[in-house]
Amino acid sequence: MKFGTKAIHSGLIDDPITGAIIPPIYQTSTYAQKAPGDHKGYEYSRTQNPTRTALEKNIAAIENAKHGLCFSSGMGAIDAVIKLLNPGDEVIANNDLYGGTYRLFANVFSKYGIKFHFVNMETLEVAASLVNDNTKVFWVETPSNPMMNITDISAVSMLAKKASALLVVDNTFASPYLQNPLDYGADIVLHSATKYLGGHSDVVMGAIAISNDELAEKVAYIQNSCGAIPSPHDCFLVQRGIKTLHLRMERHCENAKRIIDFLSNHQRIGNLYWPGLDSHPNHQVAKNQMRDFGGMISFTLKDATLEATSSVVSKTQVFTLAESLGGVESLIGHPATMTHASIPKEEREKVGVVDALIRLSVGVEDVEDLRNDLNQALS
Ligand SMILES: Cc1ncc(COP(=O)(O)O)c(C=O)c1O
Numbered sequence: 001m002k003f004g005t006k007a008i009h010s011g012l013i014d015d016p017i018t019g020a021i022i023p024p025i026y027q028t029s030t031y032a033q034k035a036p037g038d039h040k041g042y043e044y045s046r047t048q049n050p051t052r053t054a055l056e057k058n059i060a061a062i063e064n065a066k067h068g069l070c071f072s073s074g075m076g077a078i079d080a081v082i083k084l085l086n087p088g089d090e091v092i093a094n095n096d097l098y099g100g101t102y103r104l105f106a107n108v109f110s111k112y113g114i115k116f117h118f119v120n121m122e123t124l125e126v127a128a129s130l131v132n133d134n135t136k137v138f139w140v141e142t143p144s145n146p147m148m149n150i151t152d153i154s155a156v157s158m159l160a161k162k163a164s165a166l167l168v169v170d171n172t173f174a175s176p177y178l179q180n181p182l183d184y185g186a187d188i189v190l191h192s193a194t195k196y197l198g199g200h201s202d203v204v205m206g207a208i209a210i211s212n213d214e215l216a217e218k219v220a221y222i223q224n225s226c227g228a229i230p231s232p233h234d235c236f237l238v239q240r241g242i243k244t245l246h247l248r249m250e251r252h253c254e255n256a257k258r259i260i261d262f263l264s265n266h267q268r269i270g271n272l273y274w275p276g277l278d279s280h281p282n283h284q285v286a287k288n289q290m291r292d293f294g295g296m297i298s299f300t301l302k303d304a305t306l307e308a309t310s311s312v313v314s315k316t317q318v319f320t321l322a323e324s325l326g327g328v329e330s331l332i333g334h335p336a337t338m339t340h341a342s343i344p345k346e347e348r349e350k351v352g353v354v355d356a357l358i359r360l361s362v363g364v365e366d367v368e369d370l371r372n373d374l375n376q377a378l379s
Helices: 003-009 050-062 074-082 099-112 125-130 153-162 213-226 232-242 245-264 283-289 306-315 345-350 367-378
Strands: 067-071 090-094 115-119 135-141 166-170 188-192 206-210 269-273 296-301 331-333 357-361
Touching (some): 003 050, 050 067, 050 232, 067 074, 067 213, 074 099, 074 206, 074 213, 090 125, 099 115, 099 135, 153 166, 206 213, 245 296, 245 367, 296 306, 306 367
Parallel strands (some): 090 115, 090 135, 135 166, 166 188
Antiparallel strands (some): 067 206, 188 206, 269 296, 296 357, 331 357
16 A cells, blocks of 8 residues: 555554444553453553554554554653663764753663763764674664754664664654655664654654564563553544645645745855755755655754844744644744753754754645745844
8 A cells, every 4th residue: 555545544443333434532441351361452551452553553554564652752652662771782873863862861861871872873984983792772863853964774774783783763853754764774663753643733642663573572561561651542633643644744845845945045044954955965865765855944043143043933923933843833943942952052062953043843834824924033
């Protein structure tokens, strides 16, 4: 099946009672057993719930994976993956991760003896030089949040395989419609489903897709043991969101291209970060591994004071000033004080997250309104 068909049909339940075409919200914590162990495949809703199973199958299908696993947030999913590791293990991650991922790695898991290296992965020399017997995971966000850096998934996958390490790709920015990392050699693909998968800014959730049975079993064990699972109602919302993922992504990409044209010609704009630009250092890699370039754009203002930047992000009326991304409505953000505030200033500035940086999540509204809104905010 092609993407749109899988997004709409995968994971559906053939409801034996009513024939309902949408999986019911099984708002139940437990399931009756005829005798101990004699049940219909469901025992307790932390372990499994039919509404969640339907969504997990759907996410596996659109990521070309065998298994899907859903969590109460993207951070819950990331937490579960790192719990595969032991003290002494090392992770090589790209150095411009979402601030919350950096915080979890640097401030929480480091305490438990896991070592994290944060490096630029646009080229892989530095990452390769850090590989040693303890290297167990390569962690890649591509496109990265918020600098839109692109990492060559196939190339890191080769490096990871040589090191007998796992490659995890956070695919939140691209969404499965634009990029399927498992097809390029990743072992685990991860999403903040809060973003494009849900698509309507009304739910917080995380998701993982894996093809290897043994690895999926290990993550499911952690999912059940640690318990960061989503509610059946949230699973219903995300499954509903995914049904229009292909339609929404097409419009996000189309609108982003028009906004890029506008920003490229505006005299107040300094640097523009978007993988679809010919000038992007890894534009060719993006072209190879992505189907289009997505709806996320970052840019700097030439008059680079915090006041000037703050004034622009506070003046938009169609773009809402808010954290998060990937919903139908356009959002504008100031990474230095919002999504990436948990990264020390010196660290974030090294990778380009300066005070003058603005991030747009271009929504699916009429693009003329988006352009006019940015124009008035920049004037
Ligand atoms: C790339 C990326 N990964 C993971 C997360 C964490 O996801 P959540 O907010 O659903 O916990 C985010 C959140 O913004 C993100 O942007």
